[in-house]
Amino acid sequence: MAIAHAASGQVIDVQPLAHQFCDARTVALFKSNELEVMRLVMPAGKTMPMHGIKGEVTVHCLEGAVELTAHGQTQRLAAGQLVWLEGGVEHALTAVQNSSLLLTIVLKK
Numbered sequence: 001m002a003i004a005h006a007a008s009g010q011v012i013d014v015q016p017l018a019h020q021f022c023d024a025r026t027v028a029l030f031k032s033n034e035l036e037v038m039r040l041v042m043p044a045g046k047t048m049p050m051h052g053i054k055g056e057v058t059v060h061c062l063e064g065a066v067e068l069t070a071h072g073q074t075q076r077l078a079a080g081q082l083v084w085l086e087g088g089v090e091h092a093l094t095a096v097q098n099s100s101l102l103l104t105i106v107l108k109k
Helices: 018-023
Strands: 027-031 035-042 047-051 057-063 065-070 073-078 082-085 091-095 099-106
Touching: 057 065, 057 073, 065 082, 065 099
Parallel strands: none
Antiparallel strands: 027 035, 035 099, 047 091, 057 082, 057 099, 065 073, 065 091
16 A cells, blocks of 8 residues: 655644654655655654664754764754765764654755
């Protein structure tokens, strides 16, 4: 089954999940030829191993807190904070608390 992405001009709700967190799943909100935006849901303790993406990435913590490892350092990203990574930068995430993140990925072929 194909995932339904938002249409151009459609409003998308990215507020914190709060009490709906346990039922939430990671989902691609939209994808175009050059850009993808996802809501990443990470329960406390979940990790995303070190990896790199060709295009630039932003990671915006909507709720909770995660540890982001990139550029040889680990730093905490809390609700309301955003980080930008250049294309190709290896990075990893670990959820310190139940967290949801808004990821923006510039797609490069």
